[in-house]
Amino acid sequence: EGISGSEFTLDSIRKALIRQEDVIVFSLIERARFPMNSALYNPRLDLVPGFSGPLVDFIVKETEAVQAKAGRYVNPEENPFFPDNLPPSMIPNHNYSQVLHPGGASININKAIWDMYLNQLLPLFVDAGDDGNYASTAASDLICLQALSRRIHYGKFVAEIKFRDAPNDYEPPIRAKDTDVLMKLLTDERVEKMVKKRVEKKADVFGQDVNASNNADIKRYKVDPSVVARLYDEWVIPLTKLVEVEYLIRRLD
Numbered sequence: 636e637g638i639s640g641s642e643f644t645l646d647s648i649r650k651a652l653i654r655q656e657d658v659i660v661f662s663l664i665e666r667a668r669f670p671m672n673s674a675l676y677n678p679r680l681d682l683v684p685g686f687s688g689p690l691v692d693f694i695v696k697e698t699e700a701v702q703a704k705a706g707r708y709v710n711p712e713e714n715p716f717f718p719d720n721l722p723p724s725m726i727p728n729h730n731y732s733q734v735l736h737p738g739g740a741s742i743n744i745n746k747a748i749w750d751m752y753l754n755q756l757l758p759l760f761v762d763a764g765d766d767g768n769y770a771s772t773a774a775s776d777l778i779c780l781q782a783l784s785r786r787i788h789y790g791k792f793v794a795e796i797k798f799r800d801a802p803n804d805y806e807p808p809i810r811a812k813d814t815d816v817l818m819k820l821l822t823d824e825r826v827e828k829m830v831k832k833r834v835e836k837k838a839d840v841f842g843q844d845v846n847a848s849n850n851a852d853i854k855r856y857k858v859d860p861s862v863v864a865r866l867y868d869e870w871v872i873p874l875t876k877l878v879e880v881e882y883l884i885r886r887l888d
């Protein structure tokens with residue numbers, strides 16, 4: 636994974652997206668070990684003295700602060716969920732290859748990803764209930780959120796390579812700020828179909844209970860494969876394409 640100048644092709648970017656599917660499926664499987672634990676997300680409980688907001692906000696903010704100090708957000712592939720007041724990196728800067736247009740740095744749709752994950756996706760694949768393991772559950776949520784965020788914001792790299800491969804096609808709708816035409820240009824329905832099929836299959840393979848005996852005729856999934864297909868169909872692919880459009884519209888600034 637990671638983007639280096641010589642490896643920057645649509646093919647290599649798509650390979651990175653395929654690899655990230657594994658991370659997303661496994662992170663959901665890990666989160667499914669815990670029940671809903673809704674107290675974690677309750678904005679009125681004030682579980683941490685001196686911090687107002689849900690416990691999950693506290694854990695994610697503090698974790699992001701540590702990771703920011705260690706240079707996480709210097710990487711153009713990473714976007715924080717709480718970008719305000721993040722501490723600067725304290726370590727010597729790694730020289731990330733700067734393939735993106737500078738305007739791309741300002742695109743961060745993590746608020747939409749956060750809302751989708753907590754309000755729509757979580758209830759689809761975790762059991763109801765409360766086992767009190769809030770810190771572990773939140774750590775698990777953050778792994779899911781970061782994996783989804785990285786995948787969706789990869790749309791910046793996808794858009795950059797599509798622009799470079801066909802600048803004459805993209806320049807007129809960019810200048811006209813025609814987002815509908817841009818959306819049509821960047822869409823590849825054949826690829827989308829394959830992505831959805833593949834992630835459903837991955838959830839099937841990675842998430843089934845493995846039995847030593849070979850008469851396991853009833854399949855029990857840790858995360859329902861149809862939920863993963865729906866996650867991609869309704870949210871991951873549309874949000875990736877939204878990032879692509881947002882990136883392209885700024886590409887000639």
Ligand SMILES: C=C(O[C@@H]1C=C(C(=O)O)C=C[C@H]1O)C(=O)O
Pocket residue numbers: 649793821822823824826827830871872873875876
């Ligand atoms: C990411 C791409 O752009 C679009 C989004 C896709 C996705 O999110 O999986 C797939 C195909 C395209 O419609 C791509 O072309 O690979």
